[in-house]
Amino acid sequence: MKTQVKALVVGGGAVGTSIAYHLAKAGWDDVMLLERDELTSGSTWHAAGLLPLFNMSFATTHIHQYSVEFYKTLEAETGLNAGFAVVGNLRMAQTDARMDEYMLYASTAETCGVPYEWLTPDEIKAKWPLIETSDLKGALYHRTDGYINPADVTMAMAKGARQRGVAIERKWQADAFEWNGTHWEVICTKMVEKGGNLVPSEEQIVITAEHVVTASGNHAQRTAQMLGIKMPAIPVEHQFIVMDRDPALVDYRAAGNVEHPVIRDADAQSYVREERGGWILGVYEKNAPARFEYGVPDSFRADLFQLDLERIEDQYMAMNHRIPSAEDCGLKDDFNGPICYTPDGNPLVGPAPGLRNMWLAEGFSFGITAAGGTGYYLAQMMVEGEAEIDMASLDPNRYGDWMTTEYAARKNEEAYDHVYILHHPDEERPACRPLRTSPAYDRQAARGAQFGQVNGWERPNYFAPEGFSDHDSRSFRRGGWWQHAVEEARAIREGVGLIDATAFTKHLVRGPGATAFLDWFTCNKLPSVGRINLTYALTGAGTTRTEYTIVRLAQDEYYLVSAGAWSAYDSDYLRKAIADKMPEVGYVECHDVTTQWGVFAIAGPKSRDVLRDLVRDAEPDTVLSNKRFPWLTMRNIELGMVPVRAIRVAYTGELGWELHHPIEMQNHLFDALEKAGEPHGMKLVGARAQNWLRQEKSYRAFGNELGRDATPLEADLPRFVDLSKEFHGKQAMVDHGIRVKCVTLLIDGPEDADPWGREVLYNGERRTGRLTSGGYSVAFGKSIGMGYVQAEDAVVGTKLKVKMLDRMWEAEVVEDSPYDPKNQRIRADG
Template identity: 85%
Template sequence: MKTQVKALVVGGGAVGTSIAYHLAKAGWDDVMLLERDELTSGSTWHAAGLLPLFNMSFATTHIHKYSVDFYKALEAETGLNAGFAVVGNLRMAQTDERMDEYMLYASTAETCDVPYEFMTPEQIKAKWPLIRTEDLKGAIYHETDGYINPADVTQAMAKGARQRGVMIERKWQADAFHWNGTHWEVTATKMVEQGGNLVPSDEQIVITAEHVVTASGNHAQRTAKMLGIKMPAIPVEHQFIVMDQDPALVDYRAQGNPEHPVIRDADAQSYVREERGGWILGVYEKNAPAVFEHGVPDSFRADLFPLDLERIEEQYMAMIHRIPSCEESGLKDDFNGPICYTPDGNPLVGPAPGMRNMWLAEGFSFGITAAGGTGYYLAQMMVDGEAEIDMASLDPKRYGDWMTTEFAARKNEECYDHVYIVHHPDEERPACRPLRTAPVFDRQKALGAQFGFVNGWERPNYYGPLDAPDNFDHDGRSFRRGAWWNHAVEEAKAIREGVGLIDATAFTKHVVKGPGATAFLDWFTCNKLPSVGRINLTYALTSHGTTRTEYTIVRIAQDEYYLVSAGAWTAYDSDYLRKAIEDKAPEFGYIECHDVTTQWGVFAIAGPKSRDVLNALVKDGDPSTVLSNKRFPWLTMRNIELGMCPVRAIRVAYTGELGWELHHPIEMQNYLWDQILAAGEPHGLKLVGARAQNWLRQEKSYRAFGNELGRDATPMEADLPRFIDLNKEFYGKDALVKTGVRSKCVTVLIDGPSDADPWGREALYHGDIRVGRLTSGGYSVAFNKQIGMGYVPADIAVPGTKLQIKMQDQLWDCEITEDSPYDPKNAVIRVDG
């Protein structure tokens, strides 16, 4: 057994085996996989093996599609049949709202080249007469989908990996990880059978590896403890039952009919597929408990939990309703096993926080579906530095150190029972909330704030009516215009016409200072650094020249900088920044980096009357001049006093209006809030939430990280050359220049349906050709029509180009407009007072 390798993969389920295979395929010829038991002995062995392409995430849809295509090719390469039954996947809808969900999903599928078709109840009944359809609205059908044997596909990948030189070692458990400064030293213990249990022996070895990948499945909490990190991957019980033969199904197949597709009755929280003349019923019910919150017992191997039929009785009766012929079929077998989840349902794939060359592939609730694609894209990240798609939405650092075991367990239970709920794009899930709240939270709530969840923070999405009737649904979600829409319109108008106040406390904030700070940030970001007292918008790039992080940099002193970035990405940004500083400090000199996110609150005040409101509070000079263009020009920072509160005021507004960001000591937040509201009352100040702000920033073509900005596009492709200084050297510059402009970010104004707006995932057409997709969408109060931002080929990214957008399974006219269609010359931002 080798003790020195290029890459060590820990975990021999479908995910770990795929990663080992793809690392070897990508060219690494010294890869080892360790499995503490036998391959597939974790949750892989009891997985139902379904391969659902349906997913609202752009990245996850790409991963699932790759898996489906890859599994079909495995037998030709390895000679092993992966057990892939390409029977299709029929996802049914009992309500119009569910059909709306499918139409929105279809936009994501289309932009990822996933084939689909819509079916009417009549078409379903004609093709599969055993299915009851009179209460259905329709379905979406994936012909290329189906199910696979999890053990067979894992063994096929394992054979393919061995053929490419991967060493697979079974009955070896990773017991310790140590970074020696250049490599990982992994202590592995030989596991032996003892009375039916698997126990550690006295035999140990240390394996030295340049890279380590953990794909430990249900053992993720044990892995996290060994690494000294937090990881919200905790299993939840999942039940499915195998039924005896259904005579009607046997007769149907005997007549030469093909196998039924996987039948998903989403509104009944269940899936059904054929199994040897009978049916398998799997459910995603409420009250399924999280298990192994603090680790898997040593005695638990390929084991199961007792079946809890009472918990799934409702779904069982719904199956009998949907396929009446199965009513007399008895129960043949049952499975209740642990399947790992994360709070948002997406796996944790990417670099581990705070560590070098430690990669995580954990928390796979749909592990068989995701295994192939995860191996492919993670291998790209490890070998090439980045994947061809933006993997940020799966990054393990999307959850910071505020996350606890209790939070993860309860949110994972919620995620499980939400698998088949209608997933509105304006969805807000209630479990474990409120958790992270700014001091002003209670005041906002009392004023009608309806909150969203961002990186654990409660952030107002909009403010509902205080005099709402008892039956007013503040949580009224929709694929069209929800109950919140009219309130967001009024909030957006208030900023365009008067003055509005936005809570932006969740912004990520870092201080970078020291003798090496200036040289470091000049290398780390692509724009010129601002002079003292000024600000710049800039980008930290990846090794491929794409956008890793967007920063507003405020220069506080000659060698001290205040960096502001997206609130959803605090740990993600902090980890990248700290690692870069660690790498470059020997070259540039001493540098300090402090995450001060929770020390500073932020209010954004914006609108034509915003200066009037602040003038009433200024206490450190003549109010008529302190905020003037001469004393306080656009894109500058000043320390001012508003009443008794010292404020780091920044003359910038994400809404594109005259405005300031008011960064203040968090402990003074309630005082400052009260002062602003009192000063704003004579001017009609209105409280504004994130949804209106999102619309307003699109009217200014302001790109958002995670939408227009990400690791699959360069700032040049985002059409931001004004924020790139090619006269200096910066990280990623050569790759940025070499990449050129493959596609370009544009803003479109849309003549769409009267009751809906785009959500930022819709396909764009030029004639009969699909040319791109939206990355943001919403409504424009300035133009009284829908608006969106997205990417199209550079040769058509010209104002005036006529396009069409796919919404609600129809094409609607839209037109590329000039960048910043609202106030393109920034006149209102610069207005003097």
């Protein structure tokens, strides 16, 4: 057995074997896979093996699509049949709202080139007469996926990995991970059978590995404890039952009819597929409990939990309605096993927080579907430095240290029972809330704030009158909240509005080496003392890793502000980069000060008037003027009794300031601002109106327009790139070229809907790109969006089409910052 390898993969399920296979295929010839029991002995063995392609996530859709195509090639390579039944996938809708959801699914799938077709109830009945269709509105049908045998596909990938030189060792458990400065030393224990249990023996070895990947499935909490990190991957019970033979189905197939597709009845929280003349029913019901919050018992191997039929009674009755002939089938077998989840349902794929060359592939609720693509894209990240798609939405660092076991368990239960709910793009899930709140939370709630959650923080999405229900207002079109957001956006354009931006991520970087480090770390010129710059930190591949507003407080002291959703993600990258560069540039300190500073953003043509009533200065009439306080500068000012780090910048594109203040003084400042704003008609404004307003200014957002699949030049931001200096990722960015470009579009869409930022774009019959943001423009009175198109289509005036609600709508590429392109309003003096 080898004791020194380039990469060690821990976990022998479908995900782990795929990673080992793809690392070898990518050129690493010294890879080992370690499994504590037998291959597939975790959740893989009892998975239903479905391969659903449709997903509202761009990255996850690519991952699933790769898996489906990859699995079809395994038999030719390995000689092993992976058990792939390409029967198709039928997503049925009982309501118009569900059809709206499928239209958004379909447009998102189209951005990735996934084929689909629509079926009416009559067409469904004609194809599959055993299905009851009288209560259906229609269905979305994808003919190229289906289901696969999880054990067979895992064994095929394992054989393919061995053929490429991967060593696969079973009955070895990883018991400790120690970083020696250049490599990982993994202490491994031989596992032996004893009384039906798997127990550690006295035999141990140490494997030295340059890279380690954990794909430990249900054992993720044990892995997290050994690594000293937090990981919200906790299993939830999942039940499915296998029915006896259905005579009607047997006769149907005997007549020469093809197998039914996987039948997804989302409104009944279930899926059904054929199984040897009978049916398999799988459900996503409420009250399925999380398990193994603190680790898997040693006695639990390829085991199952007690079936709870009462919990799935409604879904069982719904199946008998949907397939009436199944009502007389007996129960042949049942499965209730653990399947890992995360709070948002997406797996954790990427670098482990705070650790070098430690990679996570954990928390897979759809592990069979995702295994192939995860191996492919994670291998790209490890071997080439970055994947060809933006994997940030799956990054393990999207959860911070504030996350606890209790939070993860309850949110994972919620994610499970939300698999088949209507996934409105404006959806806000209620579990574990409120948790992280700014001091002004109660004041804003009393004024009608309807909160969203970002990185655990409660943040107002919009404000509504008493008695308004955010849940009831959600829609795939313009929901009940839409008019409130319109009024808030208009208030900022015409008067003044106040936004709570406390969730912004904030870092303090200082020390003798701070200037040299940040000059290398970011692509724009550093500001002079008292000024600010917008800049980007790049990946090694030259794409955008993080966006920062950098405020220079002193010669070697900087205040970095970045997106609130990405605190741990930004912090981990920043700290690792400092550690790499500090020997060269000198001492650098980095402090995450997010929770020390609250932020209010005040914006609108009357914002200066509001602040004048509060500012304490020898010359209060001029302290906020362009002469004393120009655009893109920072000043320490006093607003009443509150010392404020005021930054003259506004994400809305109007005259405005960000007011960074000691968080313990937030309520005093809120009350003072509210009182001063009352004579000027100041309105409280939420994130949805702000999102619309920033699109009118073509302000890119990280996680939307900015990500690891495009460079700042492709984002069409050359003004924030200083090519006269050397910075991390510069040459790779230049070599990358410009394949696509970010554009802003005004859209003549439907009267009752706006784009959500997930829609496909066409130039004639040619697919040219996709939207990354969408909404409504109060300035132009129509829909607006931002997105990426092929470079030749990024010319102002180009006529495109965007697919919304299964129809093509006219869209036009407009100049960058179509609202106030010369920034006259944001620079206004007074």
